[in-house]
Amino acid sequence: ETGVTQSPTHLIKTRGQQVTLRCSSQSGHNTVSWYQQALGQGPQFIFQYYREEENGRGNFPPRFSGLQYPNYSSELNVNALELDDSALYLCASSSETGVGYTFGSGTRLTVV
């Protein structure tokens, strides 16, 4: 059984650019969520996808968007990058009845 895998592990982008982060969910998990973790803080909920539909969103602007594919893998897209978007982006998957998430190791995004 594989866990949650994310790519890339590190990324440096310039302010104003766009970025796409990718996530493969754990086998058997059909729900994917994305979290943003700033340095020294706990993860903040961005949004959740279930059966290819966004079914919940946190306090993030529309320039944060996502997709979930039929195989339950997912993408996080961020447009018009700002310096404050620099953070660790975590993907987490669970079954639809599961309470606990399995997290990936994250993508560390630096915006300069």
Place this chain on the structure above:
Amino acid sequence: QKEVEQDPGPLSVPEGAIVSLNCTYSNSAFQYFMWYRQYSRKGPELLMYTYSSGNKEDGRFTAQVDKSSKYISLFIRDSQPSDSATYLCAMTTFSGGYNKLIFGAGTRLAVHP
């Protein structure tokens, strides 16, 4: 005021000590309470979760939830250097497949030999 408050530490203890980590929260609708461990440059790893009030034990770890006081705790017995990590509390209402976790800021723990 944040929904979940957690002392960021750092907390430094000698090997073999009993460690107590705590969080308080304000939303009485939370039903599931979790503890995650996060090593440097890694994603959070679920240690254990508890539904509603009560205690749960798993090896050297014990989680306690007191909903009347809106207070949760994680105890680590016989702490080891390998327990050195950041410990995050998280909680959720978990309704209808929608599962938004609210995390504390995390407590950094260092266990020295």
